[in-house]
Amino acid sequence: xxxRAANAARQQERNQMLKDKRSAEIEQILAKYPPExxxxxxxxxxxxxxxxxxxxxxxxxxxxxxxxxxxxTEVKSVAGFYSxxxxxxxxxxxxxxxxxxxCVLRGADKFVDYAEKKLGIKAxxxxxxxxxxxxxxxxxxxxxxxxxxxVNLAYHYDLTPEKFDQLVDELKKQxx
Amino acid sequence: MTTPxxxxxxxxxxDVPNIRxxxxxxxxxxxxxxxxxxxxxxxxxxxxVVKDSGLRGRGGAGxxxxxxxxxxxxxxxxxxxxxxxxxxxxxxxxxxxxxxSNPHQVIEGTALCCYAxxxxxxxIYCRGEFKEPAQNLQKAIDDAYAAGLLGKNLFGTDYSLDVxxxxxxxxxxxGEESALIESLEGKIGQPRLxxxxxxxxxxxxxxxxINNVETLANVPGIVLNGSAWYRQWGTxxxxxxxxFSVSGHVKNPDNYxxxxxxxxxxxxxxxxxxxxxxxxxxxxxxxxxSSPIIPAANFHAKLDYESMGTIxxxxxxxxxxxxxxxxDMVWAxxxxxxxxxxxxxxxxxxxxxGTHWALKLYDKMLSxxxxxxxxxxxxxxxxxxxxxxxxxxxxxxTSSMTxxxxxxxxxxxxFIAEKKxxxxxxxxxxxxxxxxxxxxxxxxxxx
Numbered sequence: 001x002x003x004r005a006a007n008a009a010r011q012q013e014r015n016q017m018l019k020d021k022r023s024a025e026i027e028q029i030l031a032k033y034p035p036e037x038x039x040x041x042x043x044x045x046x047x048x049x050x051x052x053x054x055x056x057x058x059x060x061x062x063x064x065x066x067x068x069x070x071x072x073t074e075v076k077s078v079a080g081f082y083s084x085x086x087x088x089x090x091x092x093x094x095x096x097x098x099x100x101x102x103c104v105l106r107g108a109d110k111f112v113d114y115a116e117k118k119l120g121i122k123a124x125x126x127x128x129x130x131x132x133x134x135x136x137x138x139x140x141x142x143x144x145x146x147x148x149x150x151v152n153l154a155y156h157y158d159l160t161p162e163k164f165d166q167l168v169d170e171l172k173k174q175x176x
Numbered sequence: 177m178t179t180p181x182x183x184x185x186x187x188x189x190x191d192v193p194n195i196r197x198x199x200x201x202x203x204x205x206x207x208x209x210x211x212x213x214x215x216x217x218x219x220x221x222x223x224x225v226v227k228d229s230g231l232r233g234r235g236g237a238g239x240x241x242x243x244x245x246x247x248x249x250x251x252x253x254x255x256x257x258x259x260x261x262x263x264x265x266x267x268x269x270x271x272x273x274x275x276x277s278n279p280h281q282v283i284e285g286t287a288l289c290c291y292a293x294x295x296x297x298x299x300i301y302c303r304g305e306f307k308e309p310a311q312n313l314q315k316a317i318d319d320a321y322a323a324g325l326l327g328k329n330l331f332g333t334d335y336s337l338d339v340x341x342x343x344x345x346x347x348x349x350x351g352e353e354s355a356l357i358e359s360l361e362g363k364i365g366q367p368r369l370x371x372x373x374x375x376x377x378x379x380x381x382x383x384x385x386i387n388n389v390e391t392l393a394n395v396p397g398i399v400l401n402g403s404a405w406y407r408q409w410g411t412x413x414x415x416x417x418x419x420f421s422v423s424g425h426v427k428n429p430d431n432y433x434x435x436x437x438x439x440x441x442x443x444x445x446x447x448x449x450x451x452x453x454x455x456x457x458x459x460x461x462x463x464x465x466s467s468p469i470i471p472a473a474n475f476h477a478k479l480d481y482e483s484m485g486t487i488x489x490x491x492x493x494x495x496x497x498x499x500x501x502x503x504d505m506v507w508a509x510x511x512x513x514x515x516x517x518x519x520x521x522x523x524x525x526x527x528x529x530g531t532h533w534a535l536k537l538y539d540k541m542l543s544x545x546x547x548x549x550x551x552x553x554x555x556x557x558x559x560x561x562x563x564x565x566x567x568x569x570x571x572x573x574t575s576s577m578t579x580x581x582x583x584x585x586x587x588x589x590x591f592i593a594e595k596k597x598x599x600x601x602x603x604x605x606x607x608x609x610x611x612x613x614x615x616x617x618x619x620x621x622x623x
Binding site for chain 2: 032034041047100105106113125138139140143150154
């Protein structure tokens with residue numbers, strides 16, 4: 001019994017991380033939706049989990065469930081459905097290169113070749129130091145400026161090998 | 177950029193520097209329509225003028241906006257407006273420019289739609305990848321609140337309005353209106369069975385209007401200047417202006433705002449500087465991956481809803497992807513099928529399984545292992561999908577196969593006969609996709 005109580009207490013403690021650190025923001029998010037529709041806050045709160053934990057951890061998702069008053073499995077299904085929620089640890093910097101049709105017509109495939117070579121990893125992988133993840137993604141609505149990518153969702157346009165070298169140098173510096 | 181519009185209606189950032197700032201927007205008639213509506217018009221009058229303007233939905237379906245608004249029942253409250261800024265169709269980047277460079281016009285159009293139907297809350301649903309432009313939009317909303325243009329008791333009346341931004345998280349299907357609503361309710365983005373339509377039972381099961389960003393950006397001008405003003409552009413059935421996102425093998429890929437029905441596909445190609453590679457243009461996709469491909473022989477067609485229909489295609493969202501003669505349509509079709517397979521929400525079997533098997537067939541072709549029997553099988557897979565899906569996504573996925581086969585069958589025949597499959601480039605492309613797929617599958621299994 002005692003052990004179960006201790007476990008529950010520990011659980012409670014673990015599940016408070018978002019509330020402890022960002023309660024004002026949580027209130028702001030919840031205020032956007034009708035009081036009986038807290039579930040609408042699942043998606044913005046999952047982004048918060050990702051910012052705090054690096055990816056959608058079980059603990060984080062449990063806390064979101066608690067805040068929204070729904071089952072943790074429901075939160076998990078949402079996290080699983082949408083491609084922008086990471087289900088596993090990723091690099092501190094995530095480089096997403098669009099390799100959909102319009103971008104490839106403007107050289108995005110060769111650009112991905114170069115990026116893979118430069119970083120020494122394949123698309124979908126993270127550098128061994130855990131700093132940079134490179135991945136290809138579907139259309140990012142910037143087809144006129146291809147090849148293009150997002151780094152942690154910030155847009156970078158009209159990429160060339162030189163520009164990419166510069167970008168990677170900057171990312172490495174930011175991390176130091 | 178050479179564009180025949182003397183003064184833009186939508187892409188006004190190209191005429192007025194910094195129109196993204198509230199002060200500049202207001203100095204250029206910004207929020208004048210909003211004030212006019214709230215202080216001098218009834219909701220029905222706003223619906224009336226939008227109806228008369230003939231404005232059609234710019235997200236792709238082309239449904240008359242004013243008519244959509246008039247379906248909202250008066251006696252059920254609350255009502256909602258949700259703005260579709262989930263822009264994810266490969267080749268489309270117009271809403272991106274609008275919320276980044278002319279956000280107040282989108283907000284004003286949204287507000288006018290709310291007032292027209294009697295809604296007091298609007299959600300602008302932006303795709304998650306628009307975090308950066310959505311911050312820009314949020315700042316514009318904050319500025320509008322601070323200036324008393326949004327919020328409580330507007331212009332001294334008892335009308336109040338709140339506008340919120342909601343970010344998606346990477347799912348093309350959320351551009352489908354009922355999936356967007358599900359997503360906004362905090363669920364996985366799978367479409368709902370219709371009827372009931374959102375006008376009756378939408379967000380939180382309340383009457384809801386869902387309009388595309390570009391559609392709403394047209395509304396301030398219409399309310400301020402009247403329907404006849406809007407009808408100075410376009411044709412009887414396709415009035416007004418439209419943004420054309422032009423990409424692919426052209427010298428100047430960009431957004432071009434044009435009056436509907438005046439110019440041809442060839443004109444659009446020339447406005448965009450013509451072929452960027454020196455090779456002649458072979459074909460164009462007029463509305464991204466979802467649309468029936470148009471061979472160059474049909475480039476005489478005018479750019480409006482009806483004319484595009486006469487050449488067996490659609491105007492849709494106007495994402496014009498031009499492709500030169502170097503493009504093999506077997507490869508292009510695989511790229512498009514890959515997109516739909518990735519984005520299928522999994523709700524209905526014909527789409528989920530159909531796109532899966534279709535991609536397998538194209539992978540087989542690109543790997544050099546296919547025969548003409550496999551080409552015939554494409555038609556069979558198509559038949560299993562077409563007309564059997566829960567929502568338009570599945571239907572769209574067949575376009576890339578059906579119409580590349582219809583117009584460029586020779587590409588398929590040559591591909592098999594000349595053993596074009598199995599080249600290093602094709603193999604690398606397939607391997608890259610499979611590697612990524614495997615990594616995701618592993619992550620899910622461990623998650």
